[in-house]
Amino acid sequence: MSCCAPGAEMALEVAAAASAPLSSEEIKLASRSLGGDMRQTDLSVPTVHCAACIQAIEAALGRVENIESARVNLSTKRVSVRWHGDSVPPFFAVLGRLGYQAHLFDPEIHEKDRTLSELIRAVAVAGFAAGNIMLLSVSVWSGAEGATRDLFHWLSALIAIPALAFAGGIFFRSAANALRHGRMNMDVPIAVGVSLAYAMSLYETINHGEHAYFDASVSLLFFLLIGRTLDHVMRERARTAVNGLSRLASRGSLVLRDDGTREYLPVAELVPGLRLLVVAGERIPVDGDIVSGNSDLDCSIVSGESAPKAVGAGAHVQAGTLNLTGPLTMLATAAAKDSFLAEMVRLMEAAEGGRSRYRRIADRVSALYAPVVHLAAFATFLGWMAASGDWHRAITIAIAVLIITCPCALGLAVPIVQVVAARRLFEAGVMVKEGSAMERLAAIDTAVFDKTGTLTLGRPKLVNASSIDPTMLAIAAGMAAHSRHPFSRAIASYAGYSSQSSVGSVTEHPGFGIEAITGGSTWRLGRRGWAGWKARTGGEGKLGGYDGTVLSKNGNIVACFAFEDSLRQDAKAAVRQLKDTGLSVDMLSGDTANACGEVAKSLGIESFVPALLPSGKVEWIEALTRAGHKVLMVGDGLNDTPALRAAHVSMAPATAADIGRQAADFVFLRESLLAVPLAVDVSRKAGRLIRQNIAVAIAYNALAVPIAVLGHVTPLIAAIAMSASSLIVIANAMRLQGMAKAAPEGAPARCRSDVLDAARP
Amino acid sequence: MTTLVYLIPVALFLGALGLSGFLWALRSGQYEDLDGAAERILIEPDNRP
Structure with a gap:
């Protein structure tokens, strides 16, 4: 690492977990053509985080032959490399030498985030319009009259048009979509309120009226768009961070043709009957049978078994398992779409989760809220019609009711809390x-x-290190450093504790263990039956957990190792x-x-x-x-x-x-x-705050509605009321940031026998 | 009233100028890597290839 403490902000410790070198075919498969022979590859490099990192990476990659340009994006922790030519430049080696671990990024995920740019543009337009209209409205409220007031209203009406068309479009589309499906969401009352307010204000302006609500309708959009954009940014950031992690499924596999040629094919093109070569460190691409070779497979991600499984010719292997130690030649017995992985996807789709039935709090509230508000406005209109007979006045007041109850605070109440909570998480x-x-x-x-x-x-840990002779442990650690097997790694991690002893020539026997020849003695680290070929029975008994891993000298067992999956x-x-x-x-x-x-x-x-x-x-x-x-x-x-x-x-x-x-x-x-x-x-805590916020917003409306119904709401009061309720809701959400950890109250775990019976017929 | 005839267009023009400046910056990708932009100022241009 060329710079400061790694992973200060987002410790991606997990990224350091085993990642095998990728073949150049795989990189090519994941790259994107830019026309000509130019290609772009996106890499995720989780550990970049300062100017020195940017410079080191860009300079080093820029010097590599065939690389046109390399650009680091620090916010997304990604590097996009443009290169040309047939052979893939050695990005991973170059980055590895600098001390950065890189992962290949999927091209299809790279799609530019259109929604976000549309939301930000909408916020900008709405902000511009809201600011300017508010400026004109304040002049009207401060006493502009006659022709000046009309001029200001006309200008406001003009400025509001692009804001409504561009920024309001997001709400109109969503509301129309909800109504088409016979549902109700928060956007329906927003769309109705905003458009009615605009229409009424326009009518007022044409008739030289006194009150226009252009500022209300546009600043409403502005506030709501801020909430929506924050919400989107939060989800997007989580999505990018998750997608940036290394992929575990293989993209393709090396196929051995009958005529001896080798070809790299994407997983989707693998068919049963092909012979595949899977080198150590790769995942098995499809289900199949092993033709030749011995190795250990890490099945933990597939079956949940923590101990690696030794496999040899004839064994059946499942897609997704990781080949740890030796190269395997396998015969594919199923295409990717019929493999274990695809089976899981099907099961997953079949599993009808709670989430599909779940309706968000905001939607549940608005399903009740919107009809109530619209009925209240309609009742107001009827009431004033009956009382005064003046339809213009009745409509004006009814629309004022709609504006004052427009769920500005309600629309912010939920997303703002969730944004603050997501940020904390x-x-x-x-x-x-x-x-x-x-x-x-x-x-x-x-x-x-x-x-x-x-x-x-899912990683074994040596549990009896203290009872092993330190010299033997050091020798074992020195040998184990040459292997990728999880047990070897566990032993190798003890190398630092004792003096490093140099081991002579080391060979790995996949499926059995490691052999080293030092000073005329043959040391073996591995399975009991293989390493201790002279000992009929081991000196020590089983030690629980995994068993049977020993260190032997010339066939005599000198140390036993016991492993346990570390918590x-x-x-x-x-x-x-x-x-x-x-x-x-x-x-x-x-x-x-x-x-x-x-x-x-x-x-x-x-x-x-x-x-x-x-x-x-x-x-x-x-x-x-x-x-x-x-x-x-x-x-x-x-x-x-x-x-x-x-x-x-x-x-x-x-x-x-x-x-x-x-x-x-x-x-x-x-x-x-x-x-x-x-x-x-x-x-x-967020759930509690959301309920508080919704209660605040509703209580607020309960207070403001009578005033509006009685016809006392002017545009000035509406503007103040709307901003004040939004500010209260935001301030309440911010409390989550500082909330001290409340002491959780204890409750005994329930008996689970009822479910046990239900699940096991 | 007469002052308004030019003051309001001036105010709106300046506002629109700011808005179009922001939209231009957004379109030209200046908001894609905010953290990187903050750090890049520390890099000597001579070292760039």
């Missing part, structure tokens, strides 16, 4: 995909966790905090009952279900839902994805499979599991 490394996710999270009463990769890291940081504290807030915590896993029991015991989780298939997890969650519970699902694996979709609301760590991250409502980037209770806590 963002600072804590939690990305929120959309506002309604927070509303749903606030309502949950049950938290369901996946085990491998969520409660645990995610703060997992215990997180579970306890969730329980303290009154949630019941369950664990669902595809792993064995034994492994689950140990983890559950150490975390204090009473109810857990082991050995579940992906569909089993969905059934379990649906059973909970049927029993009337609102479920939060936290999971990372491919096998959790359908369950993530089925739950009322879901969270995934940033290390999760791609489709898992896409399916989850929240993604937390840091390793600590405390993100879960934090998100629940912030969401609940």
Whole structure:
């Protein structure tokens, strides 16, 4: 790293997790043609964050042959590289030498954010119009009369036209869309209020009237657009951050043709019967059988099993598993669309989650609010018609009622709180995909966790290091540094604690272990049966967790290593905090009952279900839902994805499979599991503030409506009332920033036998 | 009244100038990397290729 402390603001620790070098074919596949032989590749580089980084990257990439230009975007932490020629320039090597880890970015995600630019343009136009019309209106209120007042009104009417057409269009379209589908949303009363106010003011202006509401209709749009833009920016930022993480699915695979040629094909073009070459560090692209080669597979993201699986010729492998140690030649038995991954996508689509039925608070309120407001305005019109018989006066007052009740504060009440809450979560490394996710999270009463990769890291940890001879440990660590196998990595991490011993020639035997020859002795680190070929039975017994990894010298076992899946940081504290807030915590896993029991015991989780298939997890969650519970699902694996979709609301760590991250409502980037209770806590506080804000807005209207109905509202009063209510709502939302952590009150976890019966017939 | 005849157009013109300036800046991508723009000022232009 060329600069200051890495990851100061958004510690993407997870990004450091294993990422295999990408083949140039894969890079080419992910690049975008710019015409001619010019191509653009977008890389996500999460660790850039200062001027020195920008300069180092741009200068280094600019010097590489065939690279036309490189441009760093610090806000999105991305580098776009334009290059030409047939061979892909070595971006990753160059960035790696500088100390930056880069991930390939999907071209289709790169689509420019049109909605945001449209919203910002609309805010700018509405702001300009609101400012100028307010200027003219203040002159009218200060006493401009006669021809001057008419001139000012006419000017206001002219300025308001582009604002209504451009900025108001967003609301008109949304309102029309809602009405076409027979629904009611917040935009309907806004659209009706704004357009009626404009029409009435225009009529007044033509007839040299005294009161015009141009300022009200335009500043209403301005305020509401600010809320909408903030909301959009928040979601966009979360989306970019989530998309910037490394992809876990492979884009293509090297195909071995019968005539001996090799070809790189995208995953979608792989058909059964092709022979594929999967080198160590790549993911298996489609389901298939191994033809030749030995290796270890990391299945944690697919099945939830934490221990790597040794595979050899004849074994069946599932798409999505990671090949750890040796090259494999496999025969594809299914196309990508029939592979395990696609199966998960289908299950996910089938899982009818709570979110599709969920209606946002704002929509529920407006469904009640809009008819009431419109009826009140209509009743006012009828009342004044009956009382005075003056239809002009009756309409004027009725429209004043509409303007004063226009849900300006109501439209801001929800998004502003959600923006502030999302910002707080963002600072804590939690990305929120959309506002309604927070509303749903606030309502949950049950938290369901996946085990491998969520409660645990899915990475083994050496547990008996203290009982191993330090010299042996040092030798083992020196050897282990040469391998990618998770056990080797766990051992290698102890290298720093003792003096580094140099190891001679090291060879890795995929599926078995590592062999080194130093000073005439043959050292082996790996499976008991392979490494300790002279020992009939090991000196030490099983030590729990994973077993059977030993270090041997000339065939005699000299050290045994015991591993355990290490718990995610703060997992215990997180579970306890969730329980303290009154949630019941369950664990669902595809792993064995034994492994689950140990983890559950150490975390204090009473109810857990082991050995579940992906569909089993969905059934379990649906059973909970049927029993009337609102479920939060936290999971990372491919096998959790359908369950993530089925739950009322879901969270995934940033290390999760791609489709898992896409399916989850929240993604937390840091390793600590405390993100879960934090998100629940912030969401609940936000929910409380939203209800307060809505209450404030309604109480405000209850106060203002009688004044309006009695015909005492002038444009000046309307302008003051509208801005004041908006300011109150914003100020209330800001309280979330400073809210101290309230002590959560304890509640005992409920008995879960009712659901247990329901889920397991 | 006569002063208004030129004062109001002047005010509106200046406002429109600001608005079009903002829209131009938006279109030319000056808001795409706000953090980067803040940092880039520290880079010596001579070192750029």
